[in-house]
Amino acid sequence: MDWMKNLNDVMNYIDDNLENEISHDRIAEIACCSIYNFQRLFSYVAQTSLSEYIRNRKLTLAAFDVIKGDEKIIDVALKYGYDSQDAFSRAFRNFHGVLPSTVRKEPVMLKSCPKLSFQISVTGGEKMNFQIVQWPAFKVAGISNRIKTDRAFELVPSIWDKAWKDGTMQKFINFFPDYRPAGFLGISVGGEWGNSEEMDYVLAVTSHVDVPECNPIPTPIGMEEFSYPAAMWVIINADGELPNAVQEVYQKFYTEWLPNSGYKLSDLPVMECYMQDNHQEVWIAIENASVFRTL
Known part of the structure; x- marks a missing residue:
């Protein structure tokens, strides 16, 4: 593509x-x-x-x-x-x-926004550690927040802050199953065509993965269950201090990795997985991959 x-x-x-x-x-x-x-x-x-x-x-x-x-x-x-x-x-x-x-x-100074055009350029040379996996269907338990898309960067940190203060995160900790996607999940949902003004941001943990050895965990009171289909995901290591570590991953993914990969984005949510010791992963669903590879 x-x-x-x-x-x-x-x-x-x-x-x-x-x-x-x-x-x-x-x-x-x-x-x-x-x-x-x-x-x-x-x-x-x-x-x-x-x-x-x-x-x-x-x-x-x-x-x-x-x-x-x-x-x-x-x-x-x-x-x-x-x-x-x-x-x-x-x-x-x-x-x-x-x-x-x-x-x-009267004569005044005015601004100009020129038409954008894009081309691939070779920059950086820094590695991005990723893997591509075919992941089974899975479910998460959590709380959804409806927010304005263009204010997401401003509002998402306040959502996490509120969750720590109002006991939501403690509920996650008490209920916490050790399933992958691992850690506390921040899930950005907004794939409907034409509906772009608002999005859902879900705080959650994985409660079931559709494999025989995984037992489903009941959804805690006050939370919702969200289901996602089996899909191909590129999982990118985003270790480091927040929020820069995750933002740098998105920058590299969209400007360097995706244009050169031959894959296209799947119409599924984007997930961020927050674990201990500044360990994070970003999960982005993709389609039409012909080769699995790990760098």
């Missing part, structure tokens, strides 16, 4: 439709993965969120239209998807630092 081509095709689609509705379903179709997975990939490759990139591209073109003066500001606002001149003016000022009406009156 040519991830670079898919990324650039999505960039072309976005730029061709900045004055129209940009369909998340169409982005997912072009990228050959769910919009949720594409948003994760894009954020690590581009170092900005997909929604922010689209907004900034629109405001870049809108600035040229405002400068030309051929259209009323309200018409420019509607052209780029804003319901009112006030909403457009606020967004314009947040990006450019000035109101569009000011641009019409």
Whole structure:
């Protein structure tokens, strides 16, 4: 799978439709993965969120239209998807630092967000320790939190902090079975096509793996059971101090490993496994692998 081509095709689609509705379903179709997975990939490759990139591209073109003066500001606002001149003016000022009406009156400095394009480059040379496994179906017991996707990095740490304070983590410790995926799990769920504004973040532990020697553990009161199908997973070692160790793994995976691997993302949650002594693993489901390998 040519991830670079898919990324650039999505960039072309976005730029061709900045004055129209940009369909998340169409982005997912072009990228050959769910919009949720594409948003994760894009954020690590581009170092900005997909929604922010689209907004900034629109405001870049809108600035040229405002400068030309051929259209009323309200018409420019509607052209780029804003319901009112006030909403457009606020967004314009947040990006450019000035109101569009000011641009019409006097010369000012404006910002520009150029169209992105991607290419593979050879960087770093640092190893990423991983293994690819065909893992059986499994179940976890835990608590789900509905959060805004674009605030995930801000909200997830507070979810863990609250769980330690309100006794949730102690419940996990009391009930803790020694099954893999191991440790305390942070599971990011949001794969439905077109539904990208919100996601579920699940704190959990594995309660059953679908193999004969594994006995299912009853779900504790106050928790939910979540089931995941048998799938192929790339399991990446993310040992080190948090949160940098895990964030570096995602950066390398999406920018270096995935584009060169020939695999594609499966529409399943992404899991982080937190164990003792700064030992972590990241589990990402993949498809169409022809060779199992361990580096």
